[in-house]
Amino acid sequence: MQFIENIRLAFTSLLANKMRALLTMLGIIIGISAVIMITTIGTSIQKTLTRTFNSIGNFNYFRVDLWIHDPESDGGWVMDELIDRDMVDELIAKYPDQFMLDLNDSFGNVTTQNYKGQIITLSVNGSMDAVPASDHKRGRTIQYKDNKNLKNALYVSDLFIKQYFPEGTDPIGQTVNLTFENGVSADFVIVGYDKLPKIYEQSFEPGTAEIDKVSPCAIPVDVGYRIMHKEMRPSDWVNIRYNAEMDVEMQRQQVQNFFEEKYAELPKYRVTVEDQQSYLGMINTVINVITIAISVIAAISLIVGGVGVMNIMLVSITERTKEIGIRKALGAQNSAIRMQFVVEAIMICLIGGIIGIILGILGGMLIGWIAKTLVTQFYAEYAELIAITIQPSIPAILIAVFFSILTGVFFGYYPANKAAKMNPIDALRYD
């Protein structure tokens, strides 16, 4: 009932001393804006990293490494008894619908009649993109099922599309005949294409005619092996894609057990299986911890601000002793007086908090904008890979509002209670 009245009263009181109110809010403004700015930057770095990683590919795979354990030295590289394709195929067959071999290989240059530039092939297996996806991606990338079905699928660059097809044709679904270095030719169906990333252009000599530029293209890896009569080279490491919808640790253990069993008769061999996605999680955790730590330091200024509010409230109450006496004579209960001054303290902190949030968001965006400009200026070739996202942290804003109110209640209560407990006779007599 009196709550709206109290808010109105608080506004009247604050407007009567604008400068003082603003100076009182300063501590709160600085505290809140610092926290918001830091969390904005923290969230932005996280988003940027996640987006950048995701644009390269998704990281739901295990890296399986083979080591030699030697107490005499620091260990060593495995030179024989390496992981081969049969081993991996056995693992995949043992756990159906769980694992895929994540494998990239290169099959050198291919040529086609209608394209005069060089085409290098990047073969893929699994859903990891051969070339980083940009906003200009059309169609789809090479997928695991293409490899499994030995489908002649092809993923190319826009440079290729531009030269190969007349303007206005939809290239997806069109057939292209490619000739490999061993002279074998095969028809491929275009499933998708993307803008040629700057990272490939960097290797060109300045002034290279567009026609001579290298264009990467991707085909399923086993299609490439069949054409080139090759197979996966045995290696001391291999990437195994897992099913992200299932328990990751359980799957990791399955892979670990499988390979340990394979090398059970070679006691010096050690197998490590690491989830690559967890690295991204680890980076996020580190950024989170840093953000929280700095935010806590920034929040200390909130306490300083709160003490300032308490100080001003005490001054205000002394100044308004007479008013408190009059209100009590008119029948205001102690609780009504207390509420009036607590609401006033909350208003100071809340207005300060809102100003702080606005300044914090603007500050965070400014820093993000500067970072973006610097990246574009100095690392132009990576600019497309590093997709900087500036986003204020919504939870941080809600927490900031909550803490502003809490600061008001906490530092406003003591002065307000002092006002509430005034003896009406003494207060009325005060001049």
Added chain:
Amino acid sequence: MTLMSNVVISMRNIIKRYYIGQPNELQILNGIDLDVTEGEFLAIVGQSGSGKSTLMNMIGALDRPTEGTYFLNGQDISTLNDVELSRIRNKEIGFVFQTFNLIARTNALKNVEMPMMYAGMPRKERLKRAEELLEIVGMADRADHQPNELSGGQKQRVAIARAMANKPSILLADEPTGALDSKTGRMIMDLFHKLHEEEGTTIVLITHSPELAEECDRIVTISDGSIINDTGVRLNAVH
């Protein structure tokens, strides 16, 4: 009015001491007995330091007596807690002060609304009542003026309207003309008479001026914390 009227104030042996148990213990009121009936216009007169302000605080439920009983409309005030005293001040007492005591930066209408706000009256209702009250005291056209835009007499009229807001049992006026020139003071006294006659308001006027006291139905003289003279209700008051 008749002697059959309701008793509003009934004080028995009211004693007020300060600094109790200390060497400088001070007894301000030495056993006051006072009865006021509904509709009276009573003056309490006395010199500075006679204890009349303390008595006023007691009547106005701003303070509790050290000893004795005080019944206001049949309710024993001396035993009430702070919250109950606030309610008594809010509903039963209407204060009029020498220095007006309007709340600064708050317009006349809002000042008059204030006791009704603390009484929990709905906004629309109290706005209507505040406008009516300002009309009665002749301040309707100044409703949106801040106190610092009003003259002394105007402020006091707003203060009287505010005092009347919750239809109190007693209008308690402490030197209401003390800070006004004689002409304005006269107008304020006329307003009290008007309220007394037209609304039947019980008025307790505290003053040190014998001339003002003579206008009232009854004069109670207080000196050194005791009532030394009580005229009783006179039908031949000067006014």
